[in-house]
Amino acid sequence: MFKNLLIATDRQDGLQRFGKCLADLHSGGIERIAFVHSVAWQDDSIGIPEDITPEIQAQQAELQELLSDIPAGLEVKALVQVSKPVDLILKGIQQYGSDLLITGMDTHNLLTEKLFGSTTIGLLPKLKIPVMVVRPQLIAAFTLEELRLRSRHLFRCILVPFDFEEPRQKLLDDLSRRLSDSAPSQPQCENITVLYVIDPSARRNQGCDVQVLKRKAEADLAQAIEGLARHAQAVQLRTLVRVGSPLKEILATAADEDMTAIATASPNVGSFWEWSVRSLTGDILRRSWHPVLFFPRGALAK
Structure with a gap:
């Protein structure tokens, strides 16, 4: 990588x-x-x-x-x-x-x-x-x-919080490219866990059956990581769906699943727009005790 x-x-x-x-x-x-x-x-x-x-x-x-x-x-x-x-x-x-x-x-x-x-x-x-x-x-x-x-x-076990938005989609594409270029004899990354958190308090989820949401999220995640699975065959790849507050569940998962780093991406962190649009990625950067592998806009544009 x-x-x-x-x-x-x-x-x-x-x-x-x-x-x-x-x-x-x-x-x-x-x-x-x-x-x-x-x-x-x-x-x-x-x-x-x-x-x-x-x-x-x-x-x-x-x-x-x-x-x-x-x-x-x-x-x-x-x-x-x-x-x-x-x-x-x-x-x-x-x-x-x-x-x-x-x-x-x-x-x-x-x-x-x-x-x-x-x-x-x-x-x-x-x-x-x-x-x-x-x-x-x-x-x-x-x-x-x-x-x-x-x-x-440093990169042995990576947690990737995922929400199907474009920056995180590009992040998976970037990881696919980097892992495909890695030497199989000396892998830096052994495990990637792609996490999706269902927030029951979010407006789009209110009134919905949580189990139905989980099944849909699991199916969508399986489709989202197909490219990563093809290019990272030497990496143990899995998906995980949790329910609760996104920041709390992401930080808890990093600890529970023995991750060495959290990988994420956002175009807004550090910009003027973060004052008006709260950034989950920004919260992770500021509050996680796990190392955060952050991909800024310029790194994903290649």
């Missing part, structure tokens, strides 16, 4: 610890990894600007020290510059030809995000590749042994 990672870290989120897991990432099919870190600097226009070259060199050296144990066959780079985080991440993606960005984001709500900002959410509309969003608290809590195990299985 993915071979060329860009890991964006502010050195406070713990993502630099992936530098101690290079052999494990490589064993999971990764061939190239770049770490990027932007150094914050503001010119207050008072006096002579301070030369921060020594600070950049020191942080570059510290990052390189983490990347000292590089296995054969894996290419590793580190980029430290004075820049806005979003600009440096986009530069790194272009410079290294990355096919997946890994970044951290704290749990929060939409209002807090609009008031105080979020580098990750602000980045999403500009991305043309998928991004895996992880919780810094989770990475910090892992022992090195646990993080190495997770590094080997």
